[in-house]
Amino acid sequence: MGDEHIKKAALVSIGNELLNGKTVDTNAAYIAGRLRTISLPVVSVHTAPDEQPAIERTLALAAREADIVVATGGLGPTDDDVTRQAFAGFLGVELVLRPELLEKLKEFFDRRGIEMPARNSIQACVPQGASAIENNMGTAPGIWAWKDGKRLFALPGVPAEMRHMFDTQVLPELRPLVGGQAIAVRRLKCFGAGESKVAERIGDAMERGRNPLVNCTVHAGIISLEVVASAADRPEAEKMAEREECSLRTALGQLVYGTNDQTLAEVVGEALVRTGQTLAVAESCTGGLLAELITDIPGSSRYFTYGWVTYSNEAKCTELEVPREMIDMHGAVSEQVARAMAQGARRKAGTDYAVAITGIAGPGGGSEQKPVGLVYIAVDNRDGTDTSRYIFSFDRSSVRLRAAQTALNTLRLKLNLTGPVPI
């Protein structure tokens, strides 16, 4: 496990619903994200069914790997909730009824004018020597305990209750335990090259065990690079992360389009607002997706005014004034038609920019000369029209998404060249 000075956490998610495919475990990601804010890394997440021996085994496993264990789920009043019993079993003690907890439970039901069902009294029990964690939103108090110098927490699985209890009672307990180490994080978003190409450009930055550590994840063509710098104090960690970000930006150049959770549409929108320019789009194979991505950004009406989904050839002619003979001669999926669509859209909308996409999303409609995935993108402004040709894969959705993203990226690069560049 390496460095002995760094405290680590392990998470245990408890519940049959997490193991039968019905429920996606969002609690683990929430807790991991919160722990990261206090520089406490999560080294593992384990999911266990609602069975006492399995939960005990899983707690033992988590405690072997980490200094802090946070378990969620299985604290309800019904027979299938056995986390409380398993916690006591793991600690090697009995469950004891705590009168003050029973009192609070009764009050909870009283306020709702209901008599407390007998089975709920199990929720007033905690393992001998352990403490309760207050739950103001539901009936299940949490539990915390020490064992062999390790800190153990159990919280209810209901996300709203868990989150509130974690944030108000667990996180403040943990913050002083960590101290001493600081983590600074930067995220860069890239588009326009594959994962290998990005890795090649940044050299050894992604090597294991390096500090700062650089992680790379890919989602729908967007490459996210996460820089995590660890140091004795925050200013030092921030300085290291800053330096790393700077060298990644130098290595990647125009491939970096933004930071954190920024989307291409957001960055393009900001550039348009900054330069006071407007945009129209004309789409064929993407069928509205490009307009949808652009208008997903609040305030996009400041720069986006007109969009056409000219799905039929007829629509390209009547709405965008693409000459019919051009379609007859070159086909609707051609550089010429992409160019004419963009020019027609800008002319009719009276905008500074227009972007057009025409292509074959598949699965049908491809040929040897024009395969499924072939896409032409055109960007038109007062200086002229740029067009480019791509072959995207794999399926209809991927081709459409990649085409729309690439159109946004093409516009971004053009805006960077012509508009004022921010510092």
Next chain:
Amino acid sequence: MGDEHIKKAALVSIGNELLNGKTVDTNAAYIAGRLRTISLPVVSVHTAPDEQPAIERTLALAAREADIVVATGGLGPTDDDVTRQAFAGFLGVELVLRPELLEKLKEFFDRRGIEMPARNSIQACVPQGASAIENNMGTAPGIWAWKDGKRLFALPGVPAEMRHMFDTQVLPELRPLVGGQAIAVRRLKCFGAGESKVAERIGDAMERGRNPLVNCTVHAGIISLEVVASAADRPEAEKMAEREECSLRTALGQLVYGTNDQTLAEVVGEALVRTGQTLAVAESCTGGLLAELITDIPGSSRYFTYGWVTYSNEAKCTELEVPREMIDMHGAVSEQVARAMAQGARRKAGTDYAVAITGIAGPGGGSEQKPVGLVYIAVDNRDGTDTSRYIFSFDRSSVRLRAAQTALNTLRLKLNLTGPVPI
């Protein structure tokens, strides 16, 4: 662990992004759900970071608990992807380069006109004695192997790739291993009422312990009812599921729009094809989303021809011939304008149907009289124009999605009334 005759599965999710709170693990729930359809229970899910010793430990742990282990993630080409190495380490063998896999990888890059980066060749390696699982969507093949009578699988973490490989290559391998009891599953998709309303209509069908069991899940306004019937043999299970589906359909009537993974756009598209009719759309607040949902369906060019994203008032006037005075008098978000947009779209496109949406997606732009979430939907055909008014919540994305879905549903109900109904 109980019954020795019942085969069990354990899942291992690999990736730092799953432990730092950035990514919620949806792969585990997907696989668990699919395994349930062949009556293979998942007894645990473990998440490991991108570190070889940690992955090896986690694989060993999973293999102790289960007969079948499915791991996902960490098969990419970069230095932080070490699942392949860990798999070999766990099996106690070397990684060997497989020429036929290297050939396929090179072809993958060739088709894109790119030279294969050297680092991708690691993806052509599998542990000695193990087999590769083909990946037609990306560069990372999967791995499967036997160890001590247990079956081990590793798949890429990219959900689309993982799902396709799991469904077509892993699940068919596992089905014969299980056998014994038979399960039949039916899924009904509903739209147009909340979960409580649906529950009310179907009475005690959702009671626990019932056979067939009916589960209800809600995602983005779509309610999915899953019927699971268990019996000694498949014909009996199928008959039970059939009978249950029939009684649910009777109770829910027009709320049921389809089965399995059908979308509203798919069902509307089928009705248009069946009746040989065509469609145009005109959107304001949904900004292309309605067109995007419609054209997401392969073959939609048979019935969808024209779409307008008239985001500015100007665009509504010039493109759809909405009278400027109407916008001045009633506002762009009004029943009158929705109606005029639909009529203008149908007139210009020459289609049998046109659907228009105008509304306030937020977060800005609302007022006391016209709050955020207010949406007007109009459907026009030769018999006239129907309009309806809604107030959707919660945020911009939800308002837009709900508006587009409701527009499709309105069209579906109108098509059902006027077109021939299928048997």
